[in-house]
């Protein structure tokens with residue numbers, strides 16, 4: 001916020017207009033406020049609406065063209081505006097979770113209606129991308145919803161929700177599975193040993209960690225770092241769908257089986273999927289090993305796993321037209 005109430009009001013008005021436009025683009029036909037449901041709907045609640053499957057929009061990406069890949073011809077001729085990152089946006093710890101007074105209901109029953117609408121909207125044609133502060137504000141709206149979310153059992157053990165880190169205007173997005181212990185404690189994704197390895201991988205690509213966008217499929221830590229259950233991912237994935245619809249990276253790197261399974265809607269093994277291009281909502285997706293998996297490798301296989309990961313990253317660099325930094 002600025003020092004001027006008038007500037008604050010202008011900024012808030014802009015953010016509200018952008019949010020309403022974004023809801024409209026996602027297919028929402030009305031905005032609901034708690035306690036303001038129409039009488040008929042409040043008296044006889046509708047059955048929970050299941051989000052339609054995304055299969056129709058998923059499939060193999062077009063074959064790679066020559067490398068390096070230049071920016072798309074539609075890219076503006078003027079240099080893009082400097083990224084705008086909301087103060088404390090990426091790493092601000094979340095507020096303590098609200099008390100859970102009753103066992104979690106089915107995710108679809110407790111999920112806000114507009115989340116369902118967003119999930120459905122993401123499967124259809126997208127509207128124009130939000131730019132500048134409007135994108136930051138729209139992401140902050142989702143972030144705030146995540147902080148207050150109680151839609152699955154993972155709320156019970158979490159310390160903080162973990163939304164994202166990095167640049168909401170990034171060309172490259174890394175998506176992992178869910179927060180670990182240190183991420184749960186800090187509220188920021190990929191800050192533990194796996195995060196440090198991811199940062200080294202990003203650095204090897206000639207990028208800074210703040211130049212990419214990093215998030216997870218689920219926003220709360222599964223106990224003992226177990227894999228998220230299907231209903232937990234179902235409850236949480238609309239947040240990720242909406243994040244990606246706003247960030248719209250040029251390339252997604254899916255880290256590990258959970259992220260790959262969600263984005264590509266497949267149960268195929270990582271061995272079959274990694275090293276090849278796939279697609280999520282028209283965005284090229286490259287599956288690769290999760291940094292935690294690399295760190296768990298025994299000495300006899302760790303070298304080969306790292307080599308495979310680096311081979312995958314070279315495909316990403318070619319697609320984005322990146323050159324690795326020259327070593328001294």
Ligand code: SF4
Pocket residue numbers: 146149150151152153154155161218219220232235236
């Ligand atoms: S994991 Fe996702 S759906 Fe479950 S409580 Fe956390 S934010 Fe909500």
